[in-house]
Amino acid sequence: MKIQTNLAPSAKSLALHAGVVLLLLALNFLLPEYHRGIFARVLVLSVFAMGYNLAFGYTGLLSLGHAMFFAAGLYGAGLPIYHLGWNVWPAFGAGILAGGALALVVGFLALRTTGVAFMIVTLMFAQVFYLTTLYFTTYTRGEEGLVLPQAVRRLSLPDGPLDLSDPSTRYLVALSLFTVVLAAILFLVRAPYGRSLVAIRENEERMRMLGYDVFANKLAAVVLSGTFCAAAGAAYGVLFGYVGSGFASIQYSILPLLWVLVGGAATTLGPLIGTLFMFYVIDTASSYTTAHLLVVGLVLIGVILFFPKGIAGTVRERWLRWLP
């Protein structure tokens, strides 16, 4: 028997992912304005979901506090722009760094616990972060938030600045970030490090006795996850021009969990599918009825019944075993 193992994605899966990116690129020119706006938002938020998926789906760390990493990116980028007049590039970098550093500290402390305790500890940290954004209302304007004026949302490039508030530019920048993170995760999950994360999720004690430093591996996963989420937060702030503490609230810790569950945990495309699906379910339901949350709830139950492993997860299980 010929056993093969690839430490890089297969040609088939590379082609699929490239196809998805090309399709999204084409949609920039095909979608009506309203839907292009939704898609731009979905692309940024699926980066948030992909980051969450790395911790929750692949490593099995059920965090209820990832809003703090998204919001760390949001504020890390937004505050220096608003108060210090920073350019978008360094501000974006600051947002990512803020999220990565926060994830390092929170991971270091929270990973001493597992299971339910881990959920509670991450929830508490996120709550502290949320309250902190409210406490410094002078700088953050709390729930009301800061609106970044169009004049400062410019991305300087060699060929002159890009206006990030322009719908097409905004879409393409969101797609670029999405593509980078998707590619990173696609390669990561095939690489030895990604395999060891999945194995830690499956059987931590066994991994320790194979010589893996389980704590260090998990910590690295939390830091990477937090960094991706922060990148999404920073991008969200500069692309949509709004930085508010609502994004640090518990709701934004639950949402990525839902998106990932619906799309398929531990799949590369699940976060995009889940985020897109939920956005349109909510959008469609709320245009027909004021009781839209009821409809959303029913749809979620339906998804879980027919796609117990999420949409992409169930497709992989039933039909396409090679899906990463």
Add this chain to the structure above:
Amino acid sequence: MASLTPLLITRDLCRSFGGLRAVDQVDFSLPEGETHAIIGPNGAGKTTFVSLICGRVAPTSGSVVFDGTDISRMPAHKRVRAGIAYTFQITSVFANLSAFDNVALAVQRRLIDDHERGLTSRALVEHGMDALHKVGLAALADKVAGNLSYGHQRLLEVAMGLALKPRLLILDEPTQGLSDSEIENFISLVRQIGEEATVLLIEHNMDVVMALAQRITVMEQGRVLAQGGPAEIRANPAVQQAYLGG
């Protein structure tokens, strides 16, 4: 020069659980290359003793020296990388992964440390299949581990241990639940392993012990009751009374 100091030494090693002394002042030494069996009734402290050696359990007091270095405070994963491999008494494989992917995780860890060879897909397949060949599971490489028979899962455990290329391989009741013919094969497998590595074998099946062990340690209530070659142990009156049911 052949090493005159033993590969493994424990001094005054103790571990209590509440009031229970699971391992009680054990002095033990194991020369490199030996295949050594630990026997004793249920609850004698055998698993706890080897867990202290491989770092899964922290000692209450006492020390463990491996290859001349005191490893008493070393975390388990570092001990594995220093050359101590442990196969679980309760089968612990990655049930959702293929048999090959199970051993590949062990090979991968070792190749990351092996800067000369490095980690490549080819090396992974070569070393992984090599370990599966040794235990006779090569033909089942692509089968999901959770669907393998119990006996095959036990062998897979051993293959994961072997794939680490350990200097000391600890086997905790590897033949538990195996059929007679599987036990036959297992004995010749451990003989083969014993030519390259030091083996510490916890075993209830006396035929296996007598066939494999150069020396035997008998444990009872956390203490070493007797130690010696197979013939000596068989003849020891205290052992016969306590364990062999003589």
